[in-house]
Amino acid sequence: MKRYQIGVIGAGNMGMAIVRGAVRAGMCPAADVLLFNRSAEKRAARAAEGFAVTDDYTLLYTSCKMVILGFKPQNFDEVLSALRPVANAKPLVVSIAAGVPFARMETVLGADCPIIRVMPNTPLMIGKGASVLVRNRAASEEQLAAVRALFDSMGVTAVYENENMLNEVIPYNGSAPAYVYAFIDAMVRSAQSHGLSAEDATRLFCYSCIGAAEMVLANHDQTPAELTRAVCSPGGTTIEAVHVLEKRGFADILAEASDKCIDRAYELGS
Ligand SMILES: NC(=O)c1ccc[n+]([C@@H]2O[C@H](COP(=O)([O-])OP(=O)(O)OC[C@H]3O[C@@H](n4cnc5c(N)ncnc54)[C@H](OP(=O)(O)O)[C@@H]3O)[C@@H](O)[C@H]2O)c1
Numbered sequence: 620m621k622r623y624q625i626g627v628i629g630a631g632n633m634g635m636a637i638v639r640g641a642v643r644a645g646m647c648p649a650a651d652v653l654l655f656n657r658s659a660e661k662r663a664a665r666a667a668e669g670f671a672v673t674d675d676y677t678l679l680y681t682s683c684k685m686v687i688l689g690f691k692p693q694n695f696d697e698v699l700s701a702l703r704p705v706a707n708a709k710p711l712v713v714s715i716a717a718g719v720p721f722a723r724m725e726t727v728l729g730a731d732c733p734i735i736r737v738m739p740n741t742p743l744m745i746g747k748g749a750s751v752l753v754r755n756r757a758a759s760e761e762q763l764a765a766v767r768a769l770f771d772s773m774g775v776t777a778v779y780e781n782e783n784m785l786n787e788v789i790p791y792n793g794s795a796p797a798y799v800y801a802f803i804d805a806m807v808r809s810a811q812s813h814g815l816s817a818e819d820a821t822r823l824f825c826y827s828c829i830g831a832a833e834m835v836l837a838n839h840d841q842t843p844a845e846l847t848r849a850v851c852s853p854g855g856t857t858i859e860a861v862h863v864l865e866k867r868g869f870a871d872i873l874a875e876a877s878d879k880c881i882d883r884a885y886e887l888g889s
Pocket of ligand 1: 691697
């Protein structure tokens with residue numbers, strides 16, 4: 620019998636962010652969420668938050684309507700082979716692992732097992748995630764909508780039909796925070812060389828990033844390129860900076876970094 624709404628095998632950073640988000644959004648009470656952790660210490664901490672806990676993920680697989688696979692890609696072989704004897708349970712499976720294709724999960728869980736793959740990113744932990752979802756053939760539109768609603772409660776989502784899109788999007792959501800942190804780090808170091816404290820530089824530049832991103836999202840009439848031009852008055856300061864970015868190939872560097880990132884995602888999944 621399916622006693623729990625949601626179960627998580629591998630309740631780590633991402634898995635916990637998702638179920639805490641679900642509870643916060645009022646989708647289900649913590650007592651309707653069953654978590655698997657190997658360590659007794661972690662299970663006790665999760666139980667203190669009001670979640671149900673278990674040290675047996677085959678039991679979890681058979682007793683939850685939705686099962687989130689929150690462990691790392693390198694643990695898939697071990698966990699999938701342990702789930703083989705209970706593969707007839709057919710919960711709605713949600714996998715957040717990068718590069719583990721439907722085919723690998725269906726071989727064990729069955730092609731008739733509904734599976735939704737999600738590429739989330741870490742800002743999901745503060746309710747500002749950007750997640751991409753793809754369903755397999757066995758998952759219905761309704762099941763996709765239910766999982767999408769879960770991730771919508773923790774940020775924004777996009778849905779694609781082609782599984783390959785989960786690789787193609789990685790630079791723009793899953794890995795994107797690292798691009799942004801690298802940008803912030805470089806700007807803060809530059810600011811420090813001009814006498815700003817790291818604290819002021821971080822606060823000023825991060826708020827500039829947030830403000831500029833919100834201007835892009837709110838401004839449907841102007842493209843980011845047009846907004847850039849709008850900040851560049853002729854003979855002014857910004858145009859000098861933009862010229863250097865263009866001369867040194869800022870856009871080409873980002874395109875090359877993204878190509879490499881996507882190539883690696885395909886390599887990991889092959
Ligand atoms: N972090 C990101 O930016 C990001 C972005 C997109 C996707 N993802 C995906 O999200 C998934 C989880 O990442 P995370 O950052 O949340 O990792 P994490 O915090 O390390 O959590 C992984 C969990 O897996 C559990 N685990 C480890 N070995 C296991 C095993 N042999 N059997 C069952 N469970 C096992 C751990 O369990 P114990 O609690 O028992 O130790 C831990 O709670 C990964 O597949 C990753 O690809 C991450």
